Amino acid sequence: MxxxxxxxxxxxxxxxxxxxxxxxxxxxxxxxxxxxxxxxxxxxxxxxxxxxxxxxxxxxxxxxxxxxxxxxxxxxxxxxxxxxxxxxxxxxxxxxxxxxxxxxxxxxxxxxxxxxAPDTVLGTGTQTARALIDRGDIGQPVAATAFMLGAGHESWHPNPAFYYATGGGPLLDMGPYYVTSLVTLLGPVESVTAMSASPREVRVAPQGAPRAGETFPVEVETTVSTLLRHVGGAVSTLVVSFDVVASTLPRIEVYGTEGTVAVPDPNTFGGEVALGRQRTFEPVENLAGYRDSGRGYGLSDLARAHAAGEPHRQSLELGYHVNEVLERVLESAAAGAVVPVRSRCERPQPVPLGDDPAAV
The missing domain is CATH 3.40.50.720 (NAD(P)-binding Rossmann-like Domain)
Structure with missing residues (x-):
C-alpha cells in the first residue's frame, strides 16, 4: 500500500x-x-x-x-x-x-x-503472554491488574497542553494501550465501574522541561481507577494516573486458577514475559508476535489482510470497542454507577512468531 x-x-x-x-x-x-x-x-x-x-x-x-x-x-x-x-x-x-x-x-x-493504534499488542510481549493463556498454562483466567502510573507528560513532551485538554488525560492517552492489551488477552468488556480524581486545576512544566515554567489548564480527570468485567467472566482492575511520582506496581498481570503471567509494558512491543507458580516467576522465551517490531506494524498487518481478503487485527471494531470502554469508564466515574458496554469485537487473531507482517 x-x-x-x-x-x-x-x-x-x-x-x-x-x-x-x-x-x-x-x-x-x-x-x-x-x-x-x-x-x-x-x-x-x-x-x-x-x-x-x-x-x-x-x-x-x-x-x-x-x-x-x-x-x-x-x-x-x-x-x-x-x-x-x-x-x-x-x-x-x-x-x-x-x-x-x-x-x-x-x-x-x-x-x-x-x-x-496501539499496535504494540502485536509484538512478542503481549502475544507471548496470550500464547501462554491460550494453551492453558495459567488455567482458567480469573482476573487481571493493570497500572499506568506517572507524573504527567509536561516533564518531557514538547507540546503537552493537549494531554490535559478535553480528549486527553491518562485514560484516553495511555488507557488504549492497556485496554487493548486486556481485550487481546481476555476478550471484550461487557461493563465497567470507575472512580476518578483531578487534584490540580493547572499543571506547570518543571525546570528542565521543553516548556519549563508554562502552565496548562486541566480539563480532564488525571487519575482514574476502574473495574472491567470481560464477557468471558474475568475481571480486570485498571488504574491510570498523571499524578504519581513513583510506583513499584507491575504493568499487567493476569491471574488464572493454576498460575499467573506477568505481561510487559503494553506501550512497548517486546519485553520479558514471566510465568508464575508457587510465588516464583520464570521468564518465558518468545512464543508469538512480530519480533523487533515498532509503530506501523498494525498498518502493515492491515495491508496484508487487505491483500488476502481477511480481517486485520487492529480493526475498526477493536478500536471502536476500546474507545467505548474508555468513554464508559468516564461515564461511570461521573455517575458513580456500573455502566454497560454496548459494543463487542472479536478477540483479534493471534500473531505467529515472525518478523514481517507481510509474510506472516
Missing part, C-alpha cells in the same frame, strides 16, 4: 523508523497543518510535501496514516474515507462515542478499512 502520512509531529518519528522494514508499505507523501513539519519529513524521506486537501485527493495514496492530535482524529479520518482512502490512525480512536459512531458510518458507507 502507498502511504500518505498525515501529521508529522513527535510520534511520526517512530513510524518513520519502522516503515523501511515493512515490505508491503511505501511512504509516498506527507502533509501537516504546519508546513515546516511536512517539509522537514519530505526532505528527509525524499517524498513530496502536500497540503491536507492535496493528500486526500492524491491518486498515488492508498491509505492515510493519521498521526494528528486526538481532537482531529475523527474529522480527518472521515474526510479521508470520503476521499476514497483507507485509514490507519493513532490512538485514541476518537474523543467521544458520537465521533466514533460517525467514523464507523463513514467507513461502512465507503467500504474501506480503518485500523487503529
Amino acid at each position: 502507498r502511504v500518505g502520512l498525515l501529521g508529522a509531529g513527535n510520534i511520526s518519528r517512530q513510524y518513520l523508523a519502522a516503515l523501511p522494514r515493512l515490505s508491503n508499505l511505501r511512504l509516498v507523501a506527507v502533509a501537516d497543518a504546519l508546513a515546516s513539519n511536512a517539509d522537514a519529513v519530505a526532505q528527509a524521506q525524499g517524498i513530496p510535501a502536500r497540503s491536507v486537501d492535496e493528500l486526500f485527493a492524491s491518486d498515488d495514496v492508498d491509505v492515510v496514516l493519521n498521526l494528528t492530535t486526538p481532537q482531529a482524529h475523527a474529522p480527518l479520518t472521515i474526510a479521508a474515507l470520503q476521499a476514497g482512502k483507507h485509514v490507519y490512525l493513532e490512538k485514541p480512536f476518537a474523543t467521544s462515542i458520537e465521533e466514533a459512531d460517525a467514523m464507523v458510518a463513514a467507513a461502512t458507507t465507503a467500504g474501506l478499512r480503518v485500523g487503529s
Whole structure:
C-alpha cells in the first residue's frame, strides 16, 4: 500500500523508523497543518510535501496514516474515507462515542478499512503472554491488574497542553494501550465501574522541561481507577494516573486458577514475559508476535489482510470497542454507577512468531 502520512509531529518519528522494514508499505507523501513539519519529513524521506486537501485527493495514496492530535482524529479520518482512502490512525480512536459512531458510518458507507493504534499488542510481549493463556498454562483466567502510573507528560513532551485538554488525560492517552492489551488477552468488556480524581486545576512544566515554567489548564480527570468485567467472566482492575511520582506496581498481570503471567509494558512491543507458580516467576522465551517490531506494524498487518481478503487485527471494531470502554469508564466515574458496554469485537487473531507482517 502507498502511504500518505498525515501529521508529522513527535510520534511520526517512530513510524518513520519502522516503515523501511515493512515490505508491503511505501511512504509516498506527507502533509501537516504546519508546513515546516511536512517539509522537514519530505526532505528527509525524499517524498513530496502536500497540503491536507492535496493528500486526500492524491491518486498515488492508498491509505492515510493519521498521526494528528486526538481532537482531529475523527474529522480527518472521515474526510479521508470520503476521499476514497483507507485509514490507519493513532490512538485514541476518537474523543467521544458520537465521533466514533460517525467514523464507523463513514467507513461502512465507503467500504474501506480503518485500523487503529496501539499496535504494540502485536509484538512478542503481549502475544507471548496470550500464547501462554491460550494453551492453558495459567488455567482458567480469573482476573487481571493493570497500572499506568506517572507524573504527567509536561516533564518531557514538547507540546503537552493537549494531554490535559478535553480528549486527553491518562485514560484516553495511555488507557488504549492497556485496554487493548486486556481485550487481546481476555476478550471484550461487557461493563465497567470507575472512580476518578483531578487534584490540580493547572499543571506547570518543571525546570528542565521543553516548556519549563508554562502552565496548562486541566480539563480532564488525571487519575482514574476502574473495574472491567470481560464477557468471558474475568475481571480486570485498571488504574491510570498523571499524578504519581513513583510506583513499584507491575504493568499487567493476569491471574488464572493454576498460575499467573506477568505481561510487559503494553506501550512497548517486546519485553520479558514471566510465568508464575508457587510465588516464583520464570521468564518465558518468545512464543508469538512480530519480533523487533515498532509503530506501523498494525498498518502493515492491515495491508496484508487487505491483500488476502481477511480481517486485520487492529480493526475498526477493536478500536471502536476500546474507545467505548474508555468513554464508559468516564461515564461511570461521573455517575458513580456500573455502566454497560454496548459494543463487542472479536478477540483479534493471534500473531505467529515472525518478523514481517507481510509474510506472516
